[in-house]
Amino acid sequence: MTNNFPQALTIAGTDSGGGAGIAADFKTMQERGVFATMVVVAVTAQNTLGVQDALPMPPKLIDEQCASLAADLKIRACKTGMLADPTRVTAVVKNLQKYDFGPVTVDPVMIAKGGAKLLSDDAIATVRDQLLPLASLVTPNLPEAEELAGMKIQTEADMITVGKLLQGMGVKNVLVKGGHFASADEANDFVLLENGHNFWLTAKRIPTHNTHGTGDTISACITAELAKGKSMEEAIRIGKVYVEATIKDGINVGHGHGPLNHWAQIGGDQDEI
Numbered sequence: 001m002t003n004n005f006p007q008a009l010t011i012a013g014t015d016s017g018g019g020a021g022i023a024a025d026f027k028t029m030q031e032r033g034v035f036a037t038m039v040v041v042a043v044t045a046q047n048t049l050g051v052q053d054a055l056p057m058p059p060k061l062i063d064e065q066c067a068s069l070a071a072d073l074k075i076r077a078c079k080t081g082m083l084a085d086p087t088r089v090t091a092v093v094k095n096l097q098k099y100d101f102g103p104v105t106v107d108p109v110m111i112a113k114g115g116a117k118l119l120s121d122d123a124i125a126t127v128r129d130q131l132l133p134l135a136s137l138v139t140p141n142l143p144e145a146e147e148l149a150g151m152k153i154q155t156e157a158d159m160i161t162v163g164k165l166l167q168g169m170g171v172k173n174v175l176v177k178g179g180h181f182a183s184a185d186e187a188n189d190f191v192l193l194e195n196g197h198n199f200w201l202t203a204k205r206i207p208t209h210n211t212h213g214t215g216d217t218i219s220a221c222i223t224a225e226l227a228k229g230k231s232m233e234e235a236i237r238i239g240k241v242y243v244e245a246t247i248k249d250g251i252n253v254g255h256g257h258g259p260l261n262h263w264a265q266i267g268g269d270q271d272e273i
């Protein structure tokens with residue numbers, strides 16, 4: 001029996017509201033034609049208004065979920081999302097060292113849109129020192145890039161500087177997401193590739209509050225494209241087009257920062273799976 005259908009993995013937290021975390025990752029991977037699998041690191045009680053509660057999983061259960069996948073599936077690419085605290089970060093690192101789940105995209109999730117902490121302050125150094133060296137790609141938003149690189153970002157030139165600092169820490173490829181530039185009428189991201197090619201992904205800022213799960217969605221789309229065998233540059237470019245479409249063709253769910261429209265079609269041969 002063959003086991004060759006593209007399979008991808010998200011190692012992250014759940015969102016009961018269905019808009020972010022593992023829910024966003026699954027919807028994205030499904031829409032991009034990849035079989036999605038999960039390792040649950042934390043469970044959150046969450047909706048579009050915020051995070052009401054969270055419970056991290058015992059490290060043993062993280063180990064067991066990884067062992068179950070490694071024993072049966074052929075994961076071609078994986079991503080990490082909410083990792084909660086140093087104990088869970090260390091557990092995930094150990095498993096990524098033990099098993100080959102393909103290229104690792106690290107979305108260094110720290111704070112939810114409503115302000116809740118999804119990573120404790122004392123875990124930031126663990127992410128930087130233990131997880132980043134295993135990453136093929138890191139996808140920080142501006143506050144996360146500031147924390148990891150230890151510098152403030154006020155201009156697009158600062159995004160380039162921070163990207164270079166992160167690459168200097170040993171991450172092969174870096175995507176610095178500009179979604180948090182509050183005043184700008186553009187949502188531009190900066191990409192630094194392992195081969196030295198650096199470029200901007202430019203987009204018009206779409207005026208909407210429904211941006212819950214944008215970071216999860218772009219990193220999950222990149223992971224799905226890598227699982228299908230796309231190059232890092234192609235995967236990142238498709239990720240940007242897909243996340244933009246999911247924001248632009250928005251849906252209204254809930255009363256706060258609503259979720260994205262993961263059914264959005266991006267056309268062209270980018271939809272071929």
Ligand SMILES: Nc1ncnc2c1ncn2[C@@H]1O[C@H](COP(=O)(O)OP(=O)(O)OP(=O)(O)O)[C@@H](O)[C@H]1O
Pocket residue numbers: 020111112113140141142177178179180187188189203204205206207208211212213214215216217218240243244247
């Ligand atoms: N209003 C918007 N219009 C167009 N693109 C956007 C908008 N907001 C975010 N983006 C894009 O979405 C992607 C995710 O960026 P963002 O910086 O919002 O991630 P994030 O903060 O990690 O998201 P989240 O924490 O909700 O998962 C980036 O490509 C960014 O440019």
Ligand SMILES: Cc1ncc(CO)c(N)n1
Pocket residue numbers: 012013014015020021022044046081082109111112113118212213214215216
């Ligand atoms: C579980 C979870 N992961 C990630 C995010 C960030 O979008 C969130 N709000 N919740």
